[in-house]
Amino acid sequence: MINGAFIPVDEAKIHITDLSILRGFAIFDYFRVRRGKAVFMEDHLERFFRSARLIGLNIPYEQSEVQGMIEGLIKKNGLEKFSIRLQLTGGYSDNGFEPATPNLFLLSLPFPNLPEKFFKEGWHVMTYKYQRELPEVKTTNYLTGIQILPLLEENDADAVLYHDGTHIRESDRSNFFIVNQEGVLVTPKDKILLGVSRKITLKVAQGVLKTEERDITLEELRSAKEMFLTSSTKPILPVTILDGKEVGNGKPGPVTTQLMELFQRYLEDYLGKA
Amino acid sequence: MINGAFIPVDEAKIHITDLSILRGFAIFDYFRVRRGKAVFMEDHLERFFRSARLIGLNIPYEQSEVQGMIEGLIKKNGLEKFSIRLQLTGGYSDNGFEPATPNLFLLSLPFPNLPEKFFKEGWHVMTYKYQRELPEVKTTNYLTGIQILPLLEENDADAVLYHDGTHIRESDRSNFFIVNQEGVLVTPKDKILLGVSRKITLKVAQGVLKTEERDITLEELRSAKEMFLTSSTKPILPVTILDGKEVGNGKPGPVTTQLMELFQRYLEDYLGKA
Numbered sequence: 001m002i003n004g005a006f007i008p009v010d011e012a013k014i015h016i017t018d019l020s021i022l023r024g025f026a027i028f029d030y031f032r033v034r035r036g037k038a039v040f041m042e043d044h045l046e047r048f049f050r051s052a053r054l055i056g057l058n059i060p061y062e063q064s065e066v067q068g069m070i071e072g073l074i075k076k077n078g079l080e081k082f083s084i085r086l087q088l089t090g091g092y093s094d095n096g097f098e099p100a101t102p103n104l105f106l107l108s109l110p111f112p113n114l115p116e117k118f119f120k121e122g123w124h125v126m127t128y129k130y131q132r133e134l135p136e137v138k139t140t141n142y143l144t145g146i147q148i149l150p151l152l153e154e155n156d157a158d159a160v161l162y163h164d165g166t167h168i169r170e171s172d173r174s175n176f177f178i179v180n181q182e183g184v185l186v187t188p189k190d191k192i193l194l195g196v197s198r199k200i201t202l203k204v205a206q207g208v209l210k211t212e213e214r215d216i217t218l219e220e221l222r223s224a225k226e227m228f229l230t231s232s233t234k235p236i237l238p239v240t241i242l243d244g245k246e247v248g249n250g251k252p253g254p255v256t257t258q259l260m261e262l263f264q265r266y267l268e269d270y271l272g273k274a
Numbered sequence: 275m276i277n278g279a280f281i282p283v284d285e286a287k288i289h290i291t292d293l294s295i296l297r298g299f300a301i302f303d304y305f306r307v308r309r310g311k312a313v314f315m316e317d318h319l320e321r322f323f324r325s326a327r328l329i330g331l332n333i334p335y336e337q338s339e340v341q342g343m344i345e346g347l348i349k350k351n352g353l354e355k356f357s358i359r360l361q362l363t364g365g366y367s368d369n370g371f372e373p374a375t376p377n378l379f380l381l382s383l384p385f386p387n388l389p390e391k392f393f394k395e396g397w398h399v400m401t402y403k404y405q406r407e408l409p410e411v412k413t414t415n416y417l418t419g420i421q422i423l424p425l426l427e428e429n430d431a432d433a434v435l436y437h438d439g440t441h442i443r444e445s446d447r448s449n450f451f452i453v454n455q456e457g458v459l460v461t462p463k464d465k466i467l468l469g470v471s472r473k474i475t476l477k478v479a480q481g482v483l484k485t486e487e488r489d490i491t492l493e494e495l496r497s498a499k500e501m502f503l504t505s506s507t508k509p510i511l512p513v514t515i516l517d518g519k520e521v522g523n524g525k526p527g528p529v530t531t532q533l534m535e536l537f538q539r540y541l542e543d544y545l546g547k548a
Contacts, residue, residue: 002290010289012289012290013287013288013289013290014287014288014290014295015284015286015287016276016286016287016288016361016379016381017381018295019420020294020295020298021288021292021294021295021300021361021363021414022302022359022361022414023414023415023416023417023419023420024294024298024300024413024414024415024416024417025416025417025420026295026298028296055417055421056420056421056423056424085296085370087290087295087296089295090420096359096383097416097419097420097447098420098423099420099423105290107290107291109370133407133415133417133418134417134418134421139298139417140295140296140297140298141297141298141407141415141417142297142298142299142371143297143298143299143329143407143408143413143415144407144408145297145371146293146297146299146330146364146371146372146373147329147330147408149330149372149373150330173371
């Protein structure tokens with residue numbers, strides 16, 4: 001769907017003068033559709049509109065109109081399970097630099113079925129020094145994340161963990177949590193993208209253990225008992241190897257496992273609502 | 275021209291699963307065509323291929339083949355004066371993240387006719403703290419440069435000058451030079467894009483004055499006698515106001531003016547060659 005019009009995915013093209021292509025000037029959001037319902041749509045729409053504001057783009061639709069497009073797309077597709085990418089670009093610029101009327105598109109994508117193995121064995125994460133530009137905005141800039149893919153492969157790593165030399169931040173497409181030596185669930189809150197799954201993880205953790213949103217030093221990271229990633233595709237994925245070394249006993253920890261179950265229950269409740 | 279096929283500009287579209295759109299993963303180069311000849315094409319092609327290597331993309335053509343496309347496009351257009359943007363993207367990715375076969379396109383654009391006023395009066399430049407990501411690569415990432423356009427307008431500035439708190443780097447689409455108190459022409463050499471016009475400016479300055487490629491502190495910047503920007507569209511443009519204060523007597527300086535003439539002569543010689 002481009003600017004409100006349904007277009008078969010194969011024919012979904014945009015002109016090469018769009019600022020997303022020429023200048024990487026675009027924001028997006030992404031969510032799953034389960035049982036014909038857009039998962040945590042309100043949170044994603046809110047963030048999408050916030051990203052647009054922060055970068056200075058005006059979405060030429062009300063939030064309720066975009067919600068109507070999402071619902072229309074789900075109906076049109078007639079699928080119970082898939083995913084949607086919502087993207088806003090700087091539009092077809094006259095001079096190739098200044099934003100014009102933004103282009104909005106909704107792209108239907110397959111449902112992200114991560115192998116069961118990932119959740120049982122956990123991922124290997126590798127630290128890397130890098131600070132995302134405009135971190136609070138969900139921009140389309142993944143230059144570094146993609147450029148270092150060969151480095152991750154060399155190091156047998158499934159994902160990266162960015163840090164600034166002192167504090168850790170986030171992965172390329174996920175937020176990051178640790179259970180520290182004191183048994184506190186800690187996740188960074190500054191200079192990161194505030195993920196929807198991150199927010200829900202913090203919510204379901206209430207009553208289970210103490211939570212803190214604050215900077216995490218590389219030292220605290222190295223001594224953590226458990227760690228995991230969160231994102232809309234995962235939503236909680238254990239990390240069992242950090243920079244080649246086992247985390248805890250090298251298996252998904254009890255807190256992580258419990259939070260995965262609680263998240264799943266929360267999701268079921270959400271989907272069960274009218 | 276997309277992947278070697280001529281396409282009218284109006285119909286030049288790419289599919290929205292291209293990594294330039296989804297993940298800002300693309301590099302480009304840009305040059306002018308004068309008297310039917312691509313200006314400094316060899317330098318631009320060399321940099322284009324270097325950008326691709328640095329970011330891990332393989333251009334699916336030899337340099338001579340891309341040169342042939344440029345010459346074909348000039349012939350097809352039948353224009354004496356226009357400009358060409360050469361761009362390579364991460365291609366249509368299967369999983370929306372890992373690069374696939376890159377897409378190469380050549381986009382014909384109008385010739386950049388900057389008003390004579392700019393060269394007579396010079397530009398107002400405003401300093402701003404920011405370090406470009408992968409600065410040696412000509413990526414399509416202009417997030418910050420575009421995001422701060424309203425700030426530039428508020429401050430009546432024509433262009434930005436990035437610095438890291440200590441040293442200046444470059445403008446968003448230009449390199450930066452100063453003539454310092456000692457009458458030396460100085461331009462940064464690290465953490466910047468190595469511009470083609472920058473290289474030629476240094477070349478034509480030989481024999482005119484002493485040149486240095488090294489870091490420039492904000493302090494040295496403030497005390498400079500002259501300053502100017504270089505890029506393929508300008509190629510040398512005087513800067514007469516820095517952060518609201520006049521540079522020298524607020525008019526283009528004698529060294530800048532002389533270099534503009536020498537650059538022009540160098541260009542004429544280039545165009546005159548077979």
